[in-house]
Amino acid sequence: MMMRLVLFCAILSVSFAYSGYKQYIPNGRNVPNPCPHGKATWSAAGHTDSHGGGARNLFGMDFASSAHVWTHDLCMTDSDLDGKRNGEELGDPHCKWSPGQTPDSAATGHPGICEPINDPKCQSVNLHIVC
Template structure:
């Protein structure tokens, strides 16, 4: 049971993107993936577009501000456009539940776009700093490493504390056949043949 809980915890960090945060940002469902046209980003605040893991610049700003009115006039990704301009609310008047001023031509507020512009060319955007699949985070890797070491130590402990194996090792007495016969014989069954 403990193993199941630990495995579940290791994947918990992978699904860290919180859906309720999307409600606090206009057009959060309509942000295209700047590196893969035709796809949309599930989590605009993380480097991993599927959610979880390290935050991008927009995610860091969101974490510190927690309010669209404070986040809107900022240029989180440094591409020369405010978060409001990129997400269809250039006047920063959007409120939760309202329809944004613009729902088309939305760009990512945490990634310098357009990626081929002079400002963005200096940044590595689509090759290394953006993961497209949910990979293991540092927390998950640490948990899995701990579980592996724990299992190895428990196996060694079980081997060391097994008196039969200890006796056989100390007296160099090992079975001559693969499998010893069962302690009972039933008519019609032969376990040694």
């Protein structure tokens, strides 16, 4: 019984630890879900699965490479190769946002999923996305 409780607490702490990353990107709690028939927002902007955990998408890899810090370079990057910079998609088009501030505008796209999701140009980029 004690072992189950310890295991449960360990899993719970890991699942909540990563939710803190949302505060380190503009509109991190309101990243639009580009999947048809999905909920309005994507819970884990840096992952291929909308619920988080598992494999990282291209934005997640770039965010990890920047030491989980919203930098000017990360803002200017088009991680998902859809022709829109990460900052543009996340509501920080001028790359001036920092944690605790309100972004210039609402997020208009997902920085780790090429959109529109079913567009032929996005097929290879979105190969592992789980809607």
